[in-house]
Amino acid sequence: MTVEDHVIVIQPSVFEDAAFDVLRDLPSVKSVTFIRASGYGGHSLPLREITAEEWAKTTILVTGTTLPPSRAAAPNLRLVQLYSAGSNAVVKLPFFNEDNGVVYATASGTHxxxxxxxxxxxxxxxxxxxxxxxxxxxxxxxxxxxxxxxxxxxxxxxxxxxxxxxxxxxxxxxxxxxxxxxxxxxxxxxxxxxxxxxxxxxxxxxxxxxxxxxxxxxxxxxxxxxxxxxxxxxxxxxxxxxxxxxxxxxxxxxxxxxxxxxxxxxxxxxxxxxxxxxxxxxxxxxxxxxxxxxxxxxxxxxxxxxxxxxSPHISGHARGYEYGVANIAVHNVKALDGGWPLANKIDKTKGY
Missing domain, CATH: 3.40.50.720 (NAD(P)-binding Rossmann-like Domain)
Structure with a gap:
């Protein structure tokens, strides 16, 4: 069965939308929705509520710590690409700890x-x-x-x-x-x-x-x-x-x-x-x-x-950060579809 991907990118205002044009180039990607966010990278939070309709069709989520409220709300989600190199901010969230088949990847290497x-x-x-x-x-x-x-x-x-x-x-x-x-x-x-x-x-x-x-x-x-x-x-x-x-x-x-x-x-x-x-x-x-x-x-x-x-936890903040995250996301979508190993996949048993 051919997968149709609908991507939500919770995008800090300092990041460039153009970084994620590489996602649009993937054959499986049918839409990319940008939701503006405050903060930076792993600390970013959306400036508006994500609607039920948006969650329902989302298959790929690029995010700081914002996850769907439940699996029922996002039944098609298959990949969460984090902005952060670490996963400690999401491992305590209820959605992360559900046995729901969603794959998570960090931004390790970008920083x-x-x-x-x-x-x-x-x-x-x-x-x-x-x-x-x-x-x-x-x-x-x-x-x-x-x-x-x-x-x-x-x-x-x-x-x-x-x-x-x-x-x-x-x-x-x-x-x-x-x-x-x-x-x-x-x-x-x-x-x-x-x-x-x-x-x-x-x-x-x-x-x-x-x-x-x-x-x-x-x-x-x-x-x-x-x-x-x-x-x-x-x-x-x-x-x-x-x-x-x-x-x-x-x-x-x-x-x-x-x-x-x-x-x-x-x-x-x-x-x-x-x-x-x-x-x-x-x-x-x-x-x-x-x-x-x-x-x-x-x-x-x-x-x-x-x-x-x-310094106030900003050593990794640099221009072009989002392009590295996009590279990982593209690699991982291809990996999911091709059945080969993902980059930076989080091992839930280890917490990273």
């Missing part, structure tokens, strides 16, 4: 280039003390590097450990390697899945898993990974019961002198333990695009903790 650039930006800013440049310029003063709290540290030859070697971890590894850093990786899959071809941004990442000089895998090798001489730790694991609070007082204790970067989810890190490790200078510093709680409350101690840089 890779922008987020990896944010990671490297913050590593270099910290070890090159670049905040002094803006200070000197504002003061109209020709400063001197003797004012730095420590000598500038080149990252060439240093070791960066990537905890969670998915799309974000792989692209970060690619860029770090270009700086001359030694990359080691940890994957919770045991044995680790070393191959991953990116659909969202073709040519990005580490398709054959050849960049890491050393691999660690599974829960049993976590401590070995943390004590392997890391100069920088990049956290890029999904938030699951297994990873919640993974970076805590004990594990931070194994990271003496490391610079810690969190591009995963705030709850992967015990915030109080991180503050203690920073204030005691047990770790060199931290760059956080995510926090726990999030958003961080105005009076929270983390704001004024030494040697930390915080």
């Amino acid at each position: 890779g280039p922008a987020i990896s650039e944010w990671v490297i930006l913050n590593i270099l800013n910290f070890f090159h003390h670049s905040s002094f440049y803006a200070k000197w310029q504002a003061e109209k003063r020709w400063g001197h590097d003797s004012e730095f709290p420590s000598p500038v540290r080149s990252q060439y030859g240093r070791t960066i450990g990537i905890l969670g070697y998915g799309a974000l971890g792989r692209q970060t590894a690619r860029v770090a390697q270009a700086l001359g850093m030694r990359v080691i990786a940890h994957s919770f899959s045991n044995p680790p899945k070393k191959e991953r071809v990116e659909v969202a941004v073709p040519g990005s990442g580490d398709p054959d898993g050849s960049i890491p000089a050393k691999w660690y895998s599974g829960q049993d090798q976590l401590d070995d990974f943390f004590t392997s001489g890391l100069d920088v730790l990049v956290i890029s694991v999904p938030l699951t019961p297994e990873t919640k609070g993974l970076i805590n007082a004990r594990t931070l204790g194994l990271l003496k002198g490391a610079f810690v970067v969190n591009i995963a989810r705030g709850a992967v890190v015990d915030t109080d333990a991180l503050i203690e490790a920073l204030e005691s200078e047990h770790i060199a510093g931290a760059a956080l695009d995510v926090t726990d709680p999030e958003p961080l409350t105005p009076g929270h101690k983390l704001w004024t903790t030494k040697n930390v840089v915080i």
Whole structure:
């Protein structure tokens, strides 16, 4: 039987409709309806109610967290393409947890280039003390590097450990390697899945898993990974019961002198333990695009903790983001029709 697809795209106003023209080119797609949304990506919410008639005919949904009210309301839905790289915002929703045959896919890979650039930006800013440049310029003063709290540290030859070697971890590894850093990786899959071809941004990442000089895998090798001489730790694991609070007082204790970067989810890190490790200078510093709680409350101690840089969960926000999401959606519609594996398909048993 020939499938007729009717697509709803819950589209943030900052995104370009033209990104989804590639969906219109698919033979199965008969209509594409854009519903304007506030917010960005995974945090977008529709600005109007989706009608019963629209839900009833929808077969493909591109969305942040908005799902149909019930299977009966959307009997023809077969694919939900998320804007977010993670799935933790939808896994608790009733519709997601129904055994209704709907397939879900994340936008993993879309964020890779922008987020990896944010990671490297913050590593270099910290070890090159670049905040002094803006200070000197504002003061109209020709400063001197003797004012730095420590000598500038080149990252060439240093070791960066990537905890969670998915799309974000792989692209970060690619860029770090270009700086001359030694990359080691940890994957919770045991044995680790070393191959991953990116659909969202073709040519990005580490398709054959050849960049890491050393691999660690599974829960049993976590401590070995943390004590392997890391100069920088990049956290890029999904938030699951297994990873919640993974970076805590004990594990931070194994990271003496490391610079810690969190591009995963705030709850992967015990915030109080991180503050203690920073204030005691047990770790060199931290760059956080995510926090726990999030958003961080105005009076929270983390704001004024030494040697930390915080951004409001925007490291992946970059022009062209929606084109990567559209590439994944097109791939997955073809995969469903052709009977081959989907990109970024969520495993409901794992929650990601």
